[in-house]
Amino acid sequence: MKKFVPVLLICVMTLSLFGACSSNYTTAGIFGTFLELSLKGRGSNKAKKECLEELERLDAIFSLTNSESTITKVNALAVGDSMTVEEDFSLLFSIAKTVYDYTDGAFNPTLLPVSELWGFAPYSTSKQVADHAAVTALVKTCKMTVFSMDTSTNTITKVADGKLDFGGIAKGYALNRLRVIIEDIGVSGIINLGGNIWATDESNIAVTSPRATAQYNGIVTISNTAISTSGDYERYFIDDSNYRFHHILGSDGYPADNGIQSVSVICNDAAIGDALSTAIFVAGMDKAQDIAAHFGATAIVLTENEVAIYGNTSMSYKIVDSSYSKKFLG
């Protein structure tokens, strides 16, 4: 019988090892969104802990609903004043500026004052049709040149009145950081930060059905890259049958209205992918190929009943919702 004690012990230890080698974690209300971790390999629990700590650190930099955050302080600066920011802030500002410049402001992180008028700001309590005159006047002031960043000293200066909102890019940036954490520890799996997903191994990612006409719109297989989606179903309201959603045009201050329901971008840099999903949503189908190709990304664009793929146009996308068909781009 004595022989079996060690055998049993080994069995128990092996089983508990399996337990320690994977971590599935789901939570909401962190970094203004939800987090889903499905990790495999030794160190999964350590990775989870470090991911949560990193999100807390980034929240203190980028959260608009945190009155002590760096971005809140930057937005409160008087015109002409400067302050030192974290390197993360300086870096994200530069990435945002790159996408802003190339897309002619289709991605614009300075539209917060206009979003406030519509009630689309993260701290807004009610949404309403904004006053036309107010929007038209205000939108002209929403430019990234309102701020100047000295990246060598991480100093930001408010040149003219304006506010920053990294809501369209910060989740992607955070995903990049979480990716580095799990890679350094050496675990594999999927990180889903508010629909911004990083998959270390081949994974099937379903794209949300914008009008809930099927379980999913379709499925794309990705590996060692990120995917981010912007949809018109995220923050919206309806007034007199006008569908108003939170992707606001920098040109006139009104929600985009070009027939696009959602844009999913596959990109090795999750911050750029996150920003591009908004940029293409606002810029429209005509600019989609150029923008996606320039950043080495692939965009899956859904319009009413059609799916169009830009960038790497040969990427395979399995349509699940039979009311949609693939649009062939000629």
Added chain:
Amino acid sequence: MTGKMYEKVKNSRVVSVKEIVALAVLFVLCVGFVVYLAFAPQGLYVEVYIDGELEYNLPISENTTVELEGLGTIHIENGSVTFVDSTCPDHICERMSGISGSGQQIICLPNKLVIKISGESELNVDAVT
């Protein structure tokens, strides 16, 4: 083999009764584990997380109503899940029409609530964007 040696082997018990019993128990446990893996709860489940803790895990196939004290009410009906009467200020979570596929979620940020469908579906989805 000589007759004498044969006798010796026959008389000495290589395996004791206790050991046979223990082996049998282990064998049954192993078979049980394999059977469990093969027939483990398949189909879809509704997982309810509050502030990162799994509070409920309900089969989507059974119609039920769960009241989450101070948060709202979950309805599972005909394979579809909805969240109503939310106590949150924005009610974005209630606008989601019923979720039914693996990986789909209803999220209520103010209440730190995630309702998520788990389990293998024929589409083999790992995550939803």
